[in-house]
Amino acid sequence: MPHQENIRLMAHLMRRAGFGDTREELEERVSKGYEAVVEELLYPERQPAIDDELLYRVFPGYEGAGAPAINQANWVFRMINTKRPLEEKMALFWHQLFATSNSKVDNPLELTRQIAIFREYGLGTYRDLLVEVAKSPAMIFWLDNQGNRDGAINENWGRELLELFSLGVGNYSEDDIREAARAFTGWTIAPKIPRNPYGRFPWLFDYKPEDHDDREKTFLGYTGNFNGEDIVDIIADQPATARFLARHLYRFFVADEPHVASWNITPPVDPEAIELLADAYNESRGDIRSILRALFNSEFFKNARFARVKSPAELIVGTVRMAGNYEGFKPGFNNLALECGWQGQELLNPPSVEGWHTGSEWIDPGVLMRRVNFAARIFGDISLPGVQAIVKRVLVNVHMHGDSSPRAIVEACLDAMGLLEVNEATHSELIAHAEKCGDLAWSTHEEFRATMHNVSKILTLIAASREYQFA
Amino acid sequence: MLTTVAAGRVYDYSYCIGMYSQAGWGFWAPQDFVLGSNGRMYVLSRGVEQLGQRVTKINFDHEFQGQFGSVGEEDGRFVWPRSIDLDRTGRVFVSDEYLNRVTIYSEEGSYRYHWGRSGSGDGQLNGPSGIAFDSRGTVWVVDSLNHRVQSFSQIGEFQSKFGKRGGGDGDLEMPWGICIDRQDNIYVADWGNNRVQKFAPTGELLVKFEGSSTGVGSLKGPSGVAVDSDGDVYVTDWGNHRVQIYAADGQYITALVGDAQEPSPWAQTYIDANPDIIKARRRTDLEPEWRFRRPVAVNVDADDRIIVLESYHHRLQIYNKLKDYEEPSINL
Numbered sequence: 127m128p129h130q131e132n133i134r135l136m137a138h139l140m141r142r143a144g145f146g147d148t149r150e151e152l153e154e155r156v157s158k159g160y161e162a163v164v165e166e167l168l169y170p171e172r173q174p175a176i177d178d179e180l181l182y183r184v185f186p187g188y189e190g191a192g193a194p195a196i197n198q199a200n201w202v203f204r205m206i207n208t209k210r211p212l213e214e215k216m217a218l219f220w221h222q223l224f225a226t227s228n229s230k231v232d233n234p235l236e237l238t239r240q241i242a243i244f245r246e247y248g249l250g251t252y253r254d255l256l257v258e259v260a261k262s263p264a265m266i267f268w269l270d271n272q273g274n275r276d277g278a279i280n281e282n283w284g285r286e287l288l289e290l291f292s293l294g295v296g297n298y299s300e301d302d303i304r305e306a307a308r309a310f311t312g313w314t315i316a317p318k319i320p321r322n323p324y325g326r327f328p329w330l331f332d333y334k335p336e337d338h339d340d341r342e343k344t345f346l347g348y349t350g351n352f353n354g355e356d357i358v359d360i361i362a363d364q365p366a367t368a369r370f371l372a373r374h375l376y377r378f379f380v381a382d383e384p385h386v387a388s389w390n391i392t393p394p395v396d397p398e399a400i401e402l403l404a405d406a407y408n409e410s411r412g413d414i415r416s417i418l419r420a421l422f423n424s425e426f427f428k429n430a431r432f433a434r435v436k437s438p439a440e441l442i443v444g445t446v447r448m449a450g451n452y453e454g455f456k457p458g459f460n461n462l463a464l465e466c467g468w469q470g471q472e473l474l475n476p477p478s479v480e481g482w483h484t485g486s487e488w489i490d491p492g493v494l495m496r497r498v499n500f501a502a503r504i505f506g507d508i509s510l511p512g513v514q515a516i517v518k519r520v521l522v523n524v525h526m527h528g529d530s531s532p533r534a535i536v537e538a539c540l541d542a543m544g545l546l547e548v549n550e551a552t553h554s555e556l557i558a559h560a561e562k563c564g565d566l567a568w569s570t571h572e573e574f575r576a577t578m579h580n581v582s583k584i585l586t587l588i589a590a591s592r593e594y595q596f597a
Numbered sequence: 598m599l600t601t602v603a604a605g606r607v608y609d610y611s612y613c614i615g616m617y618s619q620a621g622w623g624f625w626a627p628q629d630f631v632l633g634s635n636g637r638m639y640v641l642s643r644g645v646e647q648l649g650q651r652v653t654k655i656n657f658d659h660e661f662q663g664q665f666g667s668v669g670e671e672d673g674r675f676v677w678p679r680s681i682d683l684d685r686t687g688r689v690f691v692s693d694e695y696l697n698r699v700t701i702y703s704e705e706g707s708y709r710y711h712w713g714r715s716g717s718g719d720g721q722l723n724g725p726s727g728i729a730f731d732s733r734g735t736v737w738v739v740d741s742l743n744h745r746v747q748s749f750s751q752i753g754e755f756q757s758k759f760g761k762r763g764g765g766d767g768d769l770e771m772p773w774g775i776c777i778d779r780q781d782n783i784y785v786a787d788w789g790n791n792r793v794q795k796f797a798p799t800g801e802l803l804v805k806f807e808g809s810s811t812g813v814g815s816l817k818g819p820s821g822v823a824v825d826s827d828g829d830v831y832v833t834d835w836g837n838h839r840v841q842i843y844a845a846d847g848q849y850i851t852a853l854v855g856d857a858q859e860p861s862p863w864a865q866t867y868i869d870a871n872p873d874i875i876k877a878r879r880r881t882d883l884e885p886e887w888r889f890r891r892p893v894a895v896n897v898d899a900d901d902r903i904i905v906l907e908s909y910h911h912r913l914q915i916y917n918k919l920k921d922y923e924e925p926s927i928n929l
Contacts, residue, residue: 179818179836180771182891183773183788183818183820183835184677184694185645186626186628186643186645186891186893186908186909187625187626187643187644187645187646187649188645189891189909190909191645193645195646196645196646199646316881317877317880317881318881319877319878319881319882319883319885319886320873320874320877320878322616322617322867322874323616323617323623323860323861323863323864323867323868324616324617324860324864324886324910324911324912325617325890325909325910325911327885327886456695457646457647457676457677457695458646459646460645460646460647
């Protein structure tokens with residue numbers, strides 16, 4: 127495969143399995159080979175984790191923070207600065223699937239702890255993850271399982287477990303919901319020290335045997351004195367769970383799909399891909415890492431460039447990562463977190479248990495303007511280290527090839543932004559703009575400044591393009 | 598234990614001051630404090646992002662005496678305030694890790710001037726953390742991200758430096774807090790090396806405080822240090838949520854873990870105003886609230902009271918070092 131095509135494919139992988147890479151990072155990854163990079167991504171524990179002790183030394187107010195924006199900032203910091211991009215991307219995926227919202231939980235610290243569960247268990251088996259989520263105090267409170275007691279069943283958790291977290295509508299009965307709920311009676315939260323006057327204290331999972339219904343249950347055709355973990359064991363072995371999770375993974379990593387609420391009436395856009403992923407689930411007994419390996423190495427993934435609208439978090443984190451203006455510690459991560467919310471994705475506060483409506487639903491005219499303005503403002507700031515690096519790469523490229531035609535300048539800009547591919551109409555408009563800028567020159571300081579400025583204007587137009595808004 | 602007896606020393610818990618607040622009564626992620634005259638203390642709150650940064654003036658009787666400073670890069674403001682100390686005239690010096698400067702205020706908090714330049718050359722700063730004065734009025738600044746300690750005149754003229762990055766004797770790794778004893782020896786909380794090192798004013802290493810090879814008396818990310826009139830050394834063991842106490846020669850003595858079973862009057866006012874909070878507190882084990890969580894700075898006053906500042910719990914806990922303690926009979 128030609129080198130440029132390898133770069134394009136790696137850029138695609140890193141937009142999906144991470145938050146995008148700079149041109150220099152892509153070169154480094156390509157030198158390792160595609161499959162090797164996939165393996166590297168699949169084992170995040172081989173890369174250094176964010177140093178929590180250092181993070182909380184610099185940002186002591188992040189630790190145990192009560193404010194939603196600060197907990198969001200804590201996560202945005204990690205998304206930008208992680209050496210484990212797939213770990214954070216999976217946390218975002220699971221946050222979408224197990225959507226738990228601060229609007230009801232009113233405990234951002236506990237939601238941050240739930241995100242940590244996603245980091246720790248997000249590439250293990252689905253069974254283990256489901257058990258941890260079932261014990262997550264944020265989830266218990268979100269779906270009312272603290273009120274689920276023997277003789278006073280609350281079916282909320284049992285229903286969503288089957289409908290939204292595993293089997294999907296049409297693959298279970300109302301009786302199964304009730305029996306699942308019975309099995310989770312007694313799974314509750316221990317009373318915690320209330321918030322303030324000395325900060326926040328964690329919630330802890332508590333199992334109360336006196337509230338548990340230990341009588342016989344029949345669930346999905348199986349009969350026994352089931353407890354919650356038994357129910358998860360049965361669920362995790364169901365072919366419907368494999369297909370359901372496969373479709374979620376396809377929707378998040380491959381291409382936009384309809385919202386989960388309509389899956390029982392809308393077939394997948396690529397049934398063969400879903401089958402392949404479901405097979406990987408079944409063969410590995412629900413090992414998420416194995417499914418993702420099959421996904422990232424598949425042809426349907428490699429051919430799905432720019433088939434997904436970036437979520438606000440992907441757009442914002444990817445942009446500032448490329449611009450390099452939030453690398454390491456600095457004030458203002460809460461502003462980026464707030465920007466995610468203003469663009470329609472308030473982290474830790476999804477709109478409902480069904481998560482965000484994605485794809486084209488991320489975009490409305492107002493939000494589109496905000497997304498474009500955000501990215502354009504960043505790439506128009508030539509004081510930012512990443513923007514400077516891109517502009518310098520453009521100038522070196524143009525100089526090396528001895529071609530400073532508008533077409534060559536546009537190609538160099540697209541190359542420097544990670545070999546971004548744009549459609550013909552966008553390409554023509556970029557060239558038309560480059561023609562207005564005139565020749566690039568850098569004989570004097572003034573010429574150099576003007577050239578930097580002109581190149582950054584092309585970058586802002588690229589950031590406003592349809593392709594930049596897609597992953 | 599409210600009373601800790603170890604190696605001939607007795608530490609008796611007294612009371613606590615403070616609570617969480619974004620302004621006024623209370624502190625927010627406080628990082629350092631200093632004892633002034635007439636029982637006044639200045640507590641430096643780091644806040645978070647663009648909120649809560651300030652210096653709070655209080656006394657030992659829980660009296661709020663005002664606050665000064667706020668977030669910003671303009672004169673008299675700070676972004677990442679880390680450490681605070683007073684010169685002999687009572688002027689207040691505050692280090693700012695983000696702006697790489699030290700800002701000077703009057704005793705009541707009026708801005709006077711600031712100094713400090715970013716960089717790694719002599720007299721330049723990168724993440725100035727702990728600050729302390731010696732008996733001659735020289736300002737010693739822990740230049741954390743340059744992994745060294747520098748001394749300055751009170752108007753910021755560079756005087757000397759010691760330390761370099763590393764893990765060997767005398768080396769430093771992202772050092773944090775500092776204190777200076779009556780002989781002008783310098784104690785540095787060597788955060789990244791999990792130890793405190795005591796240096797002569799010339800920079801010569803004198804003693805290391807890091808516990809034994811078995812782990813007894815060990816430290817994890819120490820942040821602050823203080824010395825009492827007997828020469829005993831107190832270290833806020835930030836990563837282990839305790840205060841470690843050592844003899845002057847480095848021998849480990851004991852630990853304090855926090856004992857604030859009774860809320861401060863400020864905190865009690867908050868609790869009393871919230872009936873549901875009162876009920877919720879009665880149904881759970883409150884011990885995690887008493888204990889230290891991120892003890893970050895420690896000072897010893899003229900009466901050998903040991904005062905510990907907690908970042909996570911936004912308060913001060915006060916212990917007395919008793920000299921005339923008589924043990925009750927063990928068979929009571």
